[in-house]
Amino acid sequence: MVQINFALKEVNCKVVFYGPGMSGKTTNLEIVHQKAPEENKGELTSISTDGDRTLFFDFMPLDLGNVAGMRTKFQLYTVPGQVYYNSTRKLVLQGVDGVIFVADSDPEKMDENVESYANLIENLEEYGKDVRELPHVIQYNKRDLPNAMPVAEIDSRLNKFGVPTFEAVAYTGEGVFPTLKTLAAMVLESIEKMDGKAPRRAAPAAPKAAPAPKQAATLDAATVPAPAPAPAPAPRPRGPARPVGARRPAPPPHGAPRLRRPIPAGAPGRSAARSVGVTRRGAAIAPVAAPAKRGSVGLVVGLMVALIAAAAGVAYFVYGTPQL
Amino acid sequence: MLEPHSMSQNQRLRHDRLTFYKEDIDQIDELLSDFLRLSGAKCALLIDKDGHLVTKRGELCTIDIDTISALVAGSFAATKEMARLLGEEEFTAMFHQGERDNIQLSLVGDRTLLTILFDDRTTVGMVRLYAGDTAKKLAAIYQAAMQRDPSGSQLHEAFGTDAKSKLDNLFDS
Numbered sequence A: 001m002v003q004i005n006f007a008l009k010e011v012n013c014k015v016v017f018y019g020p021g022m023s024g025k026t027t028n029l030e031i032v033h034q035k036a037p038e039e040n041k042g043e044l045t046s047i048s049t050d051g052d053r054t055l056f057f058d059f060m061p062l063d064l065g066n067v068a069g070m071r072t073k074f075q076l077y078t079v080p081g082q083v084y085y086n087s088t089r090k091l092v093l094q095g096v097d098g099v100i101f102v103a104d105s106d107p108e109k110m111d112e113n114v115e116s117y118a119n120l121i122e123n124l125e126e127y128g129k130d131v132r133e134l135p136h137v138i139q140y141n142k143r144d145l146p147n148a149m150p151v152a153e154i155d156s157r158l159n160k161f162g163v164p165t166f167e168a169v170a171y172t173g174e175g176v177f178p179t180l181k182t183l184a185a186m187v188l189e190s191i192e193k194m195d196g197k198a199p200r201r202a203a204p205a206a207p208k209a210a211p212a213p214k215q216a217a218t219l220d221a222a223t224v225p226a227p228a229p230a231p232a233p234a235p236r237p238r239g240p241a242r243p244v245g246a247r248r249p250a251p252p253p254h255g256a257p258r259l260r261r262p263i264p265a266g267a268p269g270r271s272a273a274r275s276v277g278v279t280r281r282g283a284a285i286a287p288v289a290a291p292a293k294r295g296s297v298g299l300v301v302g303l304m305v306a307l308i309a310a311a312a313g314v315a316y317f318v319y320g321t322p323q324l
Numbered sequence B: 001m002l003e004p005h006s007m008s009q010n011q012r013l014r015h016d017r018l019t020f021y022k023e024d025i026d027q028i029d030e031l032l033s034d035f036l037r038l039s040g041a042k043c044a045l046l047i048d049k050d051g052h053l054v055t056k057r058g059e060l061c062t063i064d065i066d067t068i069s070a071l072v073a074g075s076f077a078a079t080k081e082m083a084r085l086l087g088e089e090e091f092t093a094m095f096h097q098g099e100r101d102n103i104q105l106s107l108v109g110d111r112t113l114l115t116i117l118f119d120d121r122t123t124v125g126m127v128r129l130y131a132g133d134t135a136k137k138l139a140a141i142y143q144a145a146m147q148r149d150p151s152g153s154q155l156h157e158a159f160g161t162d163a164k165s166k167l168d169n170l171f172d173s
């Protein structure tokens, strides 16, 4: 949910890359991290298995800078695409403001695309959200595959609501920015429309949550419906198709190690040989002092270790806190 | 409280944004500063459940706030899901113990997480004692803010056009 913070003078939006396993969500984020100007991007943090499959999410803040007096930021997340990880995938969707659905153009993956899109709709419903009202776009990735399914055909199977679509070859960077730019514009437009009808309430929430991942009624009134998506061009990939590396037929749920395509210049690859890893790659958004970054790593890793411990059932939960 | 499925469209849209005004944040900041003084903790972050920072107090120079906020929210969400599976409604607090630094998370209201970082200059007992108290007071601030008329702060009308040009700068450069 868009957070508008008049005290910090910030607008924060949450964007999620969704789609079936191996469709290229993490690759999209890696490219954004690689190509975004230094002053606009924060670190890329990945919580993944040793096979580089996303386990919980990848995360990267992208700072648009000062927009009419408000520092406007997108928090970019990817979900784990594997069917097995639906519980964590659903958690990442909490409070989402815009979705980029990354579909795989491989004809053999068409059922997975359709299933994942249905899963998106279902998970959004659990948060009381209707996909038709949520800014979202679809990216047809892996257009370099020699047997890539014709766009019109995928479109007829997948794009039920006629949202903007983009062709991409994520690992070359092709189509990555146009996809994100259009989605970002749709999200910002939805904020503007909501704001047109005056914000109402101040701080958060009535006490005591309802069970399950549903959200409780709160806050400011916004009375304008979400925007209809603007039609957008689908850029055709330019240049020679690359040979396809390391694709395997049916990846096991926990991801065997696989080759990563080389990410050019200076971007350290994902860490290898850890059963569960938190990988971080640098870049600082302005007010976070650059030299301080190292210091934060231990803390973050500490936090994640604790999270993992929690997952193993060892965490120490405190019950005694007052009911709010 | 309304269930999302039974809401009208307007009510649902009301969910779609979380707005914080300066007068409320000022009060919250004051409360957090008091808390830090009393408890001896290093810093306090108030983070919304979607992983965005609401406000912060204390020694924060070495922390990547965006990432911490995302991880805290993710970690809390995962714990909450575990609670649900165990038949608990929600764990209202979590504690992560490190060798030197520790993190205590408490749920405030139903949308924000009070995140306290502390080290061996204080104890978990002290932190928990004052955190509980602070969480109650924060909840009271939220309640009061809900009752009050909105302060009228609004996004500048140029937000939309300025956003477009900033997007052009960022993505077409």
Ligand SMILES: Nc1nc2c(ncn2[C@@H]2O[C@H](COP(=O)(O)OP(=O)(O)OP(=O)(O)O)[C@@H](O)[C@H]2O)c(=O)[nH]1
Binding pocket: A019, A020, A021, A022, A023, A024, A025, A026, A027, A028, A052, A053, A054, A055, A078, A079, A080, A081, A082, A141, A142, A143, A144, A145, A168, A169, A170, A171, A172, A244, A245, A246, A247, A258, A259, A260, A261
């Ligand atoms: N042929 C081809 N391969 C691609 C393209 N984009 C990404 N890949 C490859 O697809 C594989 C999976 O990419 P990821 O980005 O890790 O996929 P993901 O969607 O994050 O997968 P999960 O984390 O399991 O959900 C990697 O080997 C990528 O190099 C593309 O445009 N064309």
Ligand SMILES: [Mg+2]
Binding pocket: A025, A026, A027, A052, A053, A054, A078, A079, A080, A081
């Ligand atoms: Mg991934």
